[in-house]
Amino acid sequence: MNKVVNNIEEAIKDIKDGMTLMFGGFGLCGLPEKGVEAVLKSGVKDLTCISCTAGVDDFGLGLLLQNNQVKKLIASYIGENDDAEKRLFAGDYELELVPQGTIAERARAGGAGIPAFYVPASYGTEVAEGKEVREFDGKMYVMEKAFKADYAFVKAWKGDTNGNLIYKATSNNLNNPMAMCGKITIAEVEELVPIGELDPHHIHTPGIFIQHIFQGKNYEKRIEFLTLQD
Amino acid sequence: MALNKAGIAKRIAQEMKDGYYINLGIGVPTMAANYIPKDINVVIHTENGLLGMGTYPTKDNYDADLVNAGKQTVTALPGASYFDSATSFAMIRGGHIDLTVLGAFEVTDIGDIASWKIPGSRVKGIGGAMDLVAAAKNIIVAMTHTNRKGEPKLVKHCTLPLTGLQCVKMIVTDLAVIKVTDKGFKLLERAPGVSVEEIVKKTAAPLIIEGEIPEMKI
Numbered sequence: 270m271n272k273v274v275n276n277i278e279e280a281i282k283d284i285k286d287g288m289t290l291m292f293g294g295f296g297l298c299g300l301p302e303k304g305v306e307a308v309l310k311s312g313v314k315d316l317t318c319i320s321c322t323a324g325v326d327d328f329g330l331g332l333l334l335q336n337n338q339v340k341k342l343i344a345s346y347i348g349e350n351d352d353a354e355k356r357l358f359a360g361d362y363e364l365e366l367v368p369q370g371t372i373a374e375r376a377r378a379g380g381a382g383i384p385a386f387y388v389p390a391s392y393g394t395e396v397a398e399g400k401e402v403r404e405f406d407g408k409m410y411v412m413e414k415a416f417k418a419d420y421a422f423v424k425a426w427k428g429d430t431n432g433n434l435i436y437k438a439t440s441n442n443l444n445n446p447m448a449m450c451g452k453i454t455i456a457e458v459e460e461l462v463p464i465g466e467l468d469p470h471h472i473h474t475p476g477i478f479i480q481h482i483f484q485g486k487n488y489e490k491r492i493e494f495l496t497l498q499d
Numbered sequence: 500m501a502l503n504k505a506g507i508a509k510r511i512a513q514e515m516k517d518g519y520y521i522n523l524g525i526g527v528p529t530m531a532a533n534y535i536p537k538d539i540n541v542v543i544h545t546e547n548g549l550l551g552m553g554t555y556p557t558k559d560n561y562d563a564d565l566v567n568a569g570k571q572t573v574t575a576l577p578g579a580s581y582f583d584s585a586t587s588f589a590m591i592r593g594g595h596i597d598l599t600v601l602g603a604f605e606v607t608d609i610g611d612i613a614s615w616k617i618p619g620s621r622v623k624g625i626g627g628a629m630d631l632v633a634a635a636k637n638i639i640v641a642m643t644h645t646n647r648k649g650e651p652k653l654v655k656h657c658t659l660p661l662t663g664l665q666c667v668k669m670i671v672t673d674l675a676v677i678k679v680t681d682k683g684f685k686l687l688e689r690a691p692g693v694s695v696e697e698i699v700k701k702t703a704a705p706l707i708i709e710g711e712i713p714e715m716k717i
Binding site for chain 2: 295296297298299321322344345346347348349354357358364366367368369370371372373374376377388389390391392393394395396426436437438439440441442443444445446473490491492493494495496497498
């Protein structure tokens with residue numbers, strides 16, 4: 270078994286126009302920076318991208334929108350990206366808004382072999398229009414379908430050559446559920462270590478979900494709102 | 500006099516009880532964490548994946564990997580835990596969060612809430628708001644009593660796109676504390692110096708008023 274790739278280009282050599290890609294991260298926290306860069310460089314287009322947010326104008330998913338590579342974006346929030354909003358109004362891409370917890374669960378379900386499930390979120394709102402609804406114990410629920418993704422890009426703090434991952438602080442967010450969901454999941458880590466160096470008790474994402482892993486260099490780790498004590 | 504944002508946050512904090520797990524929305528709800536009563540222990544949940552959120556960091560200990568649901572840098576308290584978003588929303592959806600506080604554009608007297616979209620205005624999205632309002636047991640809305648145009652935000656029917664149905668239990672505004680009951684809005688408290696008449700005038704749905712309405716203790 271060799272999951273380690275020297276660079277991400279090697280891991281995405283089969284990427285094609287029209288594919289569905291998912292990106293971990295919440296805003297820019299836990300963002301797979303190298304994954305975004307590589308998709309940008311590849312120039313593939315007509316993509317369906319699944320991500321919690323649209324990043325910001327010039328970083329994260331915003332870069333793929335700016336480069337007109339995205340046909341459809343599935344996200345819960347695009348609020349910190351003015352350019353994404355402009356492009357949406359201009360009809361450059363289609364936006365499917367999904368509640369944040371539903372995005373996470375659709376990814377988890379996709380990886381867990383559950384084709385659909387019911388959640389209370391969005392019942393009675395325009396977001397639930399066209400979706401099947403059902404009553405359980407007197408409460409109404411909306412049916413949501415699992416995601417399928419050709420590639421999932423995730424970012425972890427540490428990983429070993431078997432693909433086991435550990436995230437730092439709140440940078441796990443969508444990375445673990447999306448890691449489960451990708452037909453091919455590519456993990457980028459700040460520190461790649463040989464097997465045996467990570468304590469198995471501390472693994473967040475077991476390596477079975479990871480097809481390719483590499484150590485990224487020069488992470489920017491941009492902060493959206495640096496907020497300090499007075 | 501109408502309360503300022505800190506005043507609303509202080510009144511919200513009085514609803515916290517020992518042992519509560521609490522989710523605070525962006526803005527005024529988050530400010531309520533500054534006024535948690537000293538004699539109780541509560542755990543603040545932030546839906547991007549942290550239980551036990553602490554204060555904002557200093558310039559020496561901030562970390563790009565440690566943010567709250569508003570994407571602001573924060574700290575974690577001793578006893579905190581980190582987890583992925585699927586687990587975090589299982590906490591919300593599964594009814595494990597004792598108190599949720601969020602902002603709103605409109606709330607109706609049966610507890611419907613509109614908080615995410617103003618047609619023709621900026622597109623921001625939903626974030627975790629729909630998950631929270633659909634599942635939380637105890638939802639308090641923190642908002643101004645009227646919008647920038649002076650129009651009531653406590654209404655009979657929402658004119659803006661809904662976030663959730665029949666879910667809000669209480670509203671704390673700059674003018675009043677109002678409970679959503681089976682019979683509609685019930686006025687519980689008024690801001691210091693604010694008259695019942697003013698609150699009635701600025702509320703676009705019937706208000707149940709029983710006896711003398713006390714002033715909030717801020």
